[in-house]
Amino acid sequence: MALTVALIGSGAIGSRIAQLLDAGTAPGVQLAGVVPHGDARTGFSFDDAVGVADVVVECAGVAAVAEFGPRTVNAGRDLLVTSIGALCDSSLRDTLLDGGPGRTFLTTGALGGLDAITAACAGGSIHRITVESRKLPATLLQPWMDGETKAALLAATQPVELLRGGPAELIRAFPKSTNVVSALALAAGNWEVVEAVLIADPAAKHTTHHVVAETSLGTFDIRVTNEASPGNPASSALVPHAVVRGLKTLANASGSFI
Ligand SMILES: NC(=O)c1ccc[n+]([C@@H]2O[C@H](COP(=O)([O-])OP(=O)(O)OC[C@H]3O[C@@H](n4cnc5c(N)ncnc54)[C@H](O)[C@@H]3O)[C@@H](O)[C@H]2O)c1
Incomplete structure (x- = not known):
């Protein structure tokens, strides 16, 4: 059926x-x-x-x-x-x-490696997960940013670190960028072990996520470079x-x- x-x-x-x-x-x-x-x-x-x-x-x-x-x-x-x-x-x-x-x-969505992290959580312990995400500045503009901040971001010629913190900080400031970090926290079974770094990179041709998960069953170093969705540059194909x-x-x- x-x-x-x-x-x-x-x-x-x-x-x-x-x-x-x-x-x-x-x-x-x-x-x-x-x-x-x-x-x-x-x-x-x-x-x-x-x-x-x-x-x-x-x-x-x-x-x-x-x-x-x-x-x-x-x-x-x-x-x-x-x-x-x-x-x-x-x-x-x-x-x-x-x-x-x-x-x-x-959904595993835009990410790979959630299966390994979930398995390590089930059979061992997760020490720390970092995820560095790079996106085009225009996809990271937020309603709370003032005009000057938005203009500076769009004019940036070098990568700008916009945020470093856990899922709670990310959802407050960049709600549309929290899916990956929340997925990692759920896979780890722990919302305290994940640290996200969000970078606006004017040279980013693609959205990239670099995840390093340190666990008692191994270290997983996962780098995903996503093609943008044709319908939404902030989303992954x-x-x-x-x-x-x-x-x-x-x-x-x-x-x-x-
Ligand atoms: N898990 C991941 O890796 C991942 C990656 C990218 C996006 N996402 C999530 O997927 C969502 C959709 O992404 P997208 O690129 O298609 O966004 P999009 O903006 O292109 O489309 C969202 C659609 O949902 C509709 N919508 C909003 N609220 C609705 C409601 N209450 N009832 C019915 N329709 C409603 C909107 O009208 C719009 O057509 C994003 O909001 C994001 O949270 C997850």
């Missing part, structure tokens, strides 16, 4: 997932519909989504995880989250990861494929890395 999927969000990631599923790239996975942003009275609503879907896939942002995540798992449907930064909120985290009856899955890979695993795990 097919795994029925509903999407929340049809931006760069959601629209690509819909294309991939409609094109039949994930046998055994069927797209039931996409919940539109805004007027829920027209088209496919969230209630329709939880009525028919085995899995609701969030690709709409941190606020959408808080709005729809608890209702999805409470309705006994599974939830696949792309905006993992939302789980910085410990109360939402408890609801989604420890509640139910629906299950919550997290890899993410929709990571989501579809996850859905394929849920539908039919034979031959999958799990």
